[in-house]
Amino acid sequence: GNSVTQMEGPVTLSEEAFLTINCTYTATGYPSLFWYVQYPGEGLQLLLKATKADDKGSNKGFEATYRKETTSFHLEKGSVQVSDSAVYFCALRPLGTASKLTFGTGTRLQVTL
Amino acid sequence: DVKVTQSSRYLVKRTGEKVFLECVQDMDHENMFWYRQDPGLGLRLIYFSYDVKMKEKGDIPEGYSVSREKKERFSLILESASTNQTSMYLCASSPLRARGHNYGYTFGSGTRLTVV
Numbered sequence: 114g115n116s117v118t119q120m121e122g123p124v125t126l127s128e129e130a131f132l133t134i135n136c137t138y139t140a141t142g143y144p145s146l147f148w149y150v151q152y153p154g155e156g157l158q159l160l161l162k163a164t165k166a167d168d169k170g171s172n173k174g175f176e177a178t179y180r181k182e183t184t185s186f187h188l189e190k191g192s193v194q195v196s197d198s199a200v201y202f203c204a205l206r207p208l209g210t211a212s213k214l215t216f217g218t219g220t221r222l223q224v225t226l
Numbered sequence: 227d228v229k230v231t232q233s234s235r236y237l238v239k240r241t242g243e244k245v246f247l248e249c250v251q252d253m254d255h256e257n258m259f260w261y262r263q264d265p266g267l268g269l270r271l272i273y274f275s276y277d278v279k280m281k282e283k284g285d286i287p288e289g290y291s292v293s294r295e296k297k298e299r300f301s302l303i304l305e306s307a308s309t310n311q312t313s314m315y316l317c318a319s320s321p322l323r324a325r326g327h328n329y330g331y332t333f334g335s336g337t338r339l340t341v342v
Contacts, residue, residue: 147330156333218268
């Protein structure tokens with residue numbers, strides 16, 4: 114079946130540090146890949162996506178590249194801010210099937226001054 | 227601004243009560259979903275619906291049912307609430323895959339349900 118594995122958190126960084134949150138997946142074919150962010154007390158928001166191999170999704174300074182050879186979609190940001198503190202979810206949506214997303218368990222990021 | 231609205235942010239119910247969680251979207255999306263979110267377990271799909279009066283079980287449907295009488299509304303029903311159903315419940319919607327430019331979901335803000 115399909116699955117998404119994320120690094121366990123929490124990840125604690127100082128402001129302006131470099132962020133990497135690892136995400137690997139298992140799926141047949143070429144799924145679409147997503148990162149969602151959940152700020153405290155809120156629902157999930159789509160952060161970025163990539164729909165085919167070597168695509169790079171980007172938004173708000175965050176980037177992730179769809180790597181078919183390593184089945185990965187790691188989230189990166191060059192300089193984090195306190196306002197980036199949130200839970201980040203990696204997800205996949207299989208090709209040619211019903212519209213269901215499969216989520217990872219989430220990684221909590223805490224950014225301190 | 228497009229929206230998925232969940233009727234309550236916080237609910238406290240007693241064991242054995244019948245509980246209704248309501249979700250409304252204004253984007254004319256065909257697909258709607260109910261998830262529960264628990265620490266360490268991430269999001270788990272309870273039920274989803276492709277269309278009015280259509281529903282399919284997700285990964286953890288036991289103890290839940292759903293209703294979709296209108297396209298914009300998707301209700302989650304706990305027939306007899308139990309303490310192990312204390313959780314955050316998230317509703318989401320998406321267009322049909324063929325129609326949507328963005329194949330992701332739009333989520334509501336969530337309902338935190340406590341069953342005592």
